[in-house]
Amino acid sequence: MEVSRQSASETLHEIASLRPALKTILDAFAPLLDAQEALAQELAADLTKAQIQLPACQASRLSLGISLLSDQDLPDLATQYAKAAKTLAPYLEKIPALSQLHTPLAQAFAELTCAEQKSLREAVCTCQPGLLEDLAKKHELDPLVFNLAGTFVVSSLLRGLSRASFEPSQEKPWDTNNTWQQGYCPVCGSYPVLAWLDKPVIDERNTYLHEGGGRKHLYCGICGNDWHFLRLACPACGVSESRQIEILTEETNTRGEAIDWCPKCKAYCPTVDMRERIQLPNLDAQALGMLHLELIAWEKKLKPLRASFWNTFA
Ligand SMILES: [Zn+2]
Ligand SMILES: [Zn+2]
Known part of the structure; x- marks a missing residue:
């Protein structure tokens, strides 16, 4: 029997009712997490239509501990980056650290070249915001701000790609x-x-x-x-x-x-x-x-x- 899963805001509201001290921060992020989930679903449909998927899983690489995306190029996803940034920007710009920006977020992410998309993806996945210094400077953004917003953008894209590549009900090749x-x-x-x-x-x-x-x-x-x-x-x-x-x-x-x-x-x-x-x-x-x-x-x-x-x- 399939057990239903709560939405992000349902889970956050339940937690806030049990721990009122966390309510302010949980309420602040609920709309962003819901928007990210809806966006990932939309991107999955767009990517499926465009026949874009993750590279195929190879058991030999996985058994050596090499992640699927390690050292792999993806096609240019400029359209999808732009869509992700445009959808999430209104929610991201409500986060206090991101409210004073010189460059609008949507514009900064829409302008990324294919190589820059890869640098951003690698910086986010390896959790090294320092790698983004030059790229952030180019867009007049603080590297930490670029990394924080970039994390949500990259995350939505990788979720969309994963859903376009794997059936949710099937055992994953890595398991x-x-x-x-x-x-x-x-x-x-x-x-x-x-x-x-x-x-x-x-x-x-x-x-x-x-x-x-x-x-x-x-x-x-x-x-x-x-x-x-x-x-x-x-x-x-x-x-x-x-x-x-x-x-x-x-x-x-x-x-x-x-x-x-x-x-x-x-x-x-x-x-x-x-x-x-x-x-x-x-x-x-x-x-x-x-x-x-x-x-x-x-x-x-x-x-x-x-x-x-x-x-x-x-
Ligand atoms: Zn340990
Ligand atoms: Zn992952």
């Missing part, structure tokens, strides 16, 4: 035979913003077939894909024989929310156990809604696996 063993995304190479443990699956045609759930998946907040990962391994240090993940959580009303962190490298990843949820949350909204736990992680001097616009506290 087949556990081909992909890495803690970073098999498609775009970004580190995950969230881990989730799945619900039990009951096969109604065969009451003897009952899978207990709890398998771990990592979720990429950039391209929107997820992949299987070993439950007790650290996504940053790699797979280890010994148990090495520590768990940080609230005492009450956890709703399956926790922070997994690694005592060796101090990287952390917010985690949600879907066995404790009736409705499945929107994963981008859920990642943003765990700020209360991220603040505790930050106080413990832990570092997010993937720095996001909301968890860069210092």
Whole structure:
């Protein structure tokens, strides 16, 4: 049975009702996350029509830990970049850090050449805004501002491309035979913003077939894909024989929310156990809604696996 998934704003409103202290920030981002989701869907339809897809998955590359987009050129997506920037600009320009711009965002992104699109994509996926200094200067934007807005634009495009390339209901090539063993995304190479443990699956045609759930998946907040990962391994240090993940959580009303962190490298990843949820949350909204736990992680001097616009506290 297919379980329905909440929209971003539904998940954010639910979290805000439980944690009023987060309401202001969650409300501020709800329209942007909803707009990004709708845009990704539209871009997927446009790309399908234009017969543009991601490069084909090769098991040999995946098993070596090479992400699908690593060192790959994509066709010129100027039209799609322009559409993404134009759609998201009104929402992005409401973020205080982005409200005082010399160049309108839509214009800056519409002017990117194919090579510049690739530089932006790589800077976003490897989380290195410093790589954007020259490009940002050309458009009279601060590199951090360019990176923040660029993250939403690139993310919408990669989500559109992924949906145009893979059937949502089918097993992904990287999960087949556990081909992909890495803690970073098999498609775009970004580190995950969230881990989730799945619900039990009951096969109604065969009451003897009952899978207990709890398998771990990592979720990429950039391209929107997820992949299987070993439950007790650290996504940053790699797979280890010994148990090495520590768990940080609230005492009450956890709703399956926790922070997994690694005592060796101090990287952390917010985690949600879907066995404790009736409705499945929107994963981008859920990642943003765990700020209360991220603040505790930050106080413990832990570092997010993937720095996001909301968890860069210092
Ligand atoms: Zn990704
Ligand atoms: Zn580690």
